[in-house]
Amino acid sequence: MLHMIVKNSEDFDFRLTVTDVLKGQGIDPERASSRLYEAAQAVIGEAEALVEPAAIYTVVDVIELDHQTVRFEAGQFVGSLVQKTVAGADQLYVAICTIGETLDNRVDQLMRENPVSAIALDGAGIAALRKVSQIIEALISRETGELGLSLGMRAQPGQEGWPIEQQREVFKLLPAREIGVRLTESCLMIPRKSVSFVIPRGDNLSNAAVPCDFCSKRSRCEWRKEKQIV
Numbered sequence: 166m167l168h169m170i171v172k173n174s175e176d177f178d179f180r181l182t183v184t185d186v187l188k189g190q191g192i193d194p195e196r197a198s199s200r201l202y203e204a205a206q207a208v209i210g211e212a213e214a215l216v217e218p219a220a221i222y223t224v225v226d227v228i229e230l231d232h233q234t235v236r237f238e239a240g241q242f243v244g245s246l247v248q249k250t251v252a253g254a255d256q257l258y259v260a261i262c263t264i265g266e267t268l269d270n271r272v273d274q275l276m277r278e279n280p281v282s283a284i285a286l287d288g289a290g291i292a293a294l295r296k297v298s299q300i301i302e303a304l305i306s307r308e309t310g311e312l313g314l315s316l317g318m319r320a321q322p323g324q325e326g327w328p329i330e331q332q333r334e335v336f337k338l339l340p341a342r343e344i345g346v347r348l349t350e351s352c353l354m355i356p357r358k359s360v361s362f363v364i365p366r367g368d369n370l371s372n373a374a375v376p377c378d379f380c381s382k383r384s385r386c387e388w389r390k391e392k393q394i395v
């Protein structure tokens with residue numbers, strides 16, 4: 166199966182801001198104390214030096230959508246969120262993004278010495294992963310636009326209505342080791358700061374909805390309020 170690997174620094178030419186780092190920690194920048202603000206500011210340089218962004222993605226043809234099951238040549242996804250995501254799609258983009266494990270190793274080390282800085286650095290890593298996935302989404306969006314097609318709602322295994330075990334289907338489609346990502350027995354990705362996602366492609370799709378719109382936790386979820394899912 167054909168796949169694209171993106172891992173040049175030019176492809177991921179982004180800078181982190183204090184706002185990014187605070188949001189990465191789940192903190193509202195408007196309400197951050199000066200101590201947290203300064204801690205966020207202080208880790209930006211180190212975070213930017215430690216991130217090792219990489220991504221891999223492919224496109225698969227949808228063979229059939231039967232109720233909550235979408236079938237493609239190499240496997241299937243099943244779930245209520247799958248149905249909402251895939252309805253009307255002819256193809257699916259399937260992607261994995263990571264920032265590597267060097268930053269997380271530094272967070273673990275720093276946690277023993279300076280927990281406030283460690284948590285800020287962790288937030289910077291989350292913010293960086295968010296930027297990597299946004300860059301890949303933009304690339305996919307540009308590719309789709311050039312073909313005169315449209316994208317639907319992005320979603321991923323592990324969100325409500327899409328069992329985390331289906332990460333195995335994602336990893337069957339993509340040689341994730343080529344970007345240094347592997348799946349544990351319990352379907353967690355290593356490095357920890359990695360994310361997978363699926364975006365449907367078709368003639369007349371809309372990406373106005375997000376998985377939060379269908380999630381039972383939406384009324385109390387801080388992440389949703391910020392629209393900050395990675």
Ligand code: SF4
Nearest residue numbers: 377380383386388389
């Ligand atoms: S509401 Fe919260 S838990 Fe539910 S999908 Fe959105 S971010 Fe995730």
